[in-house]
Amino acid sequence: MTILEIQHINKSFGKKVILKDINLQIESSSIIALVGANGAGKTTLINIILNLIPQTSGQIKFLTNENWKQITGVMMQDNIVLHRITVKEIISLTRSYFDKPLSYEELLNISGLNNHQNNLMTGLSGGQRRRLAFALALAGNPEILFLDEPTVGMDSNARNEFWQEIDRLKKSGKTIFVTSHYLEELENIADRFLILQNSTIAFDGTIKQLRSREGQSLVEFDSELNQIDFENLANVISINLIGHHFQIITNDVNQLITELTPYLKAIDNLQVKQSTLDTLLLNYKENNHE
Numbered sequence: 337m338t339i340l341e342i343q344h345i346n347k348s349f350g351k352k353v354i355l356k357d358i359n360l361q362i363e364s365s366s367i368i369a370l371v372g373a374n375g376a377g378k379t380t381l382i383n384i385i386l387n388l389i390p391q392t393s394g395q396i397k398f399l400t401n402e403n404w405k406q407i408t409g410v411m412m413q414d415n416i417v418l419h420r421i422t423v424k425e426i427i428s429l430t431r432s433y434f435d436k437p438l439s440y441e442e443l444l445n446i447s448g449l450n451n452h453q454n455n456l457m458t459g460l461s462g463g464q465r466r467r468l469a470f471a472l473a474l475a476g477n478p479e480i481l482f483l484d485e486p487t488v489g490m491d492s493n494a495r496n497e498f499w500q501e502i503d504r505l506k507k508s509g510k511t512i513f514v515t516s517h518y519l520e521e522l523e524n525i526a527d528r529f530l531i532l533q534n535s536t537i538a539f540d541g542t543i544k545q546l547r548s549r550e551g552q553s554l555v556e557f558d559s560e561l562n563q564i565d566f567e568n569l570a571n572v573i574s575i576n577l578i579g580h581h582f583q584i585i586t587n588d589v590n591q592l593i594t595e596l597t598p599y600l601k602a603i604d605n606l607q608v609k610q611s612t613l614d615t616l617l618l619n620y621k622e623n624n625h626e
């Protein structure tokens with residue numbers, strides 16, 4: 337079922353065009369990952385959807401409820417910290433805005449701040465503020481959640497629990513629209529990937545579709561050789577070199593390994609895996625001359 341329609345959205349700041357004719361249909365019970373370089377316009381698009389800033393033209397339509405504030409939950413990129421307000425007070429206050437909020441206890445459990453109920457918001461760590469922001473986003477038991485860089489500042493346990501909770505929410509019928517630069521986290525969880533590039537949605541599909549378009553496999557190894565030594569091999573789609581660590585995207589692992597045979601003495605730690613969202617996105621930028 338379609339829950340949200342984004343129709344012909346354009347946005348400019350002054351003369352700078354940020355979004356150009358964005359059209360999307362967002363289906364319920366799915367996790368949609370919006371990815372793109374710094375400054376691509378991800379937060380701008382979310383802000384427009386949520387009516388926080390005006391679009392230059394185009395329309396946003398929430399289809400299941402005209403009172404869209406009752407069905408949306410939002411976790412913005414920056415934590416909002418109110419002075420002289422405790423965890424307990426902000427959870428109670430936020431619940432009071434909604435017709436059918438989750439219970440106080442549920443929200444406190446989601447925030448993981450059971451032992452900090454009477455602490456001031458200003459006394460929370462960055463990771464604790466993030467988890468509180470997540471609980472507040474869920475206060476109204478929303479149908480659709482917007483999460484802008486949700487896991488920044490969370491430790492690995494908190495991240496793990498966070499994504500498990502997101503998966504549970506999806507399975508319970510929620511729609512989750514998320515941006516993150518932690519691509520390996522998104523890769524495991526998102527059903528649909530939107531790549532925002534050059535002001536438009538340059539790719540819209542699954543990770544499987546992205547792999548078949550941009551390269552299926554990733555061959556990694558360490559070598560003192562130069563990038564130029566490998567660049568002209570027939571089965572190389574792209575090469576990324578960090579220090580002495582090579583990452584090569586290919587559609588034909590067997591042929592590439594055959595081509596690498598003459599170099600094997602100068603190669604260590606050879607590994608073959610499925611191409612990752614991270615490496616595909618690097619390649620994507622290069623292909624599109626960004």
Ligand SMILES: Nc1ncnc2c1ncn2[C@@H]1O[C@H](COP(=O)(O)OP(=O)(O)OP(=O)(O)O)[C@@H](O)[C@H]1O
Nearest residue numbers: 349350354372373374375376377378379380381413
């Ligand atoms: N209020 C504003 N006035 C002028 N320019 C703005 C304003 N807000 C954002 N921009 C510009 O719009 C572009 C897109 O910004 P946006 O924050 O949407 O990018 P983003 O994809 O979310 O980036 P990041 O991954 O770094 O968070 C940037 O070039 C930014 O400088």
